[in-house]
Amino acid sequence: GRKRPIVMRQVGIQCKHCHHIPLQLRKKGSVYFPTKLIGIYQAAQNMLTTHLCESCDNIDEVTRQLLRDFQEHKPTAGYGGK
Numbered sequence: 704g705r706k707r708p709i710v711m712r713q714v715g716i717q718c719k720h721c722h723h724i725p726l727q728l729r730k731k732g733s734v735y736f737p738t739k740l741i742g743i744y745q746a747a748q749n750m751l752t753t754h755l756c757e758s759c760d761n762i763d764e765v766t767r768q769l770l771r772d773f774q775e776h777k778p779t780a781g782y783g784g785k
Contacts, residue, residue: 709736716746718754720761730758 715736732754735746
């Protein structure tokens, strides 16, 4: 769970496929508000691997499969943007 409350103007990301559904009805991992801006990259990776590739009920299967294929063929190290 969340250790710190979300504050006004805090940067976050949400799933474009289920953002229109009430938060209580969305699957886990549909919204991320990292405490530091540098955490956005990791939040996007988490959303990709857990929410988009596994649990989102609103993403079409063609897109889900493209994302899974991308995950299987991406380099495993050295591309963290640092």
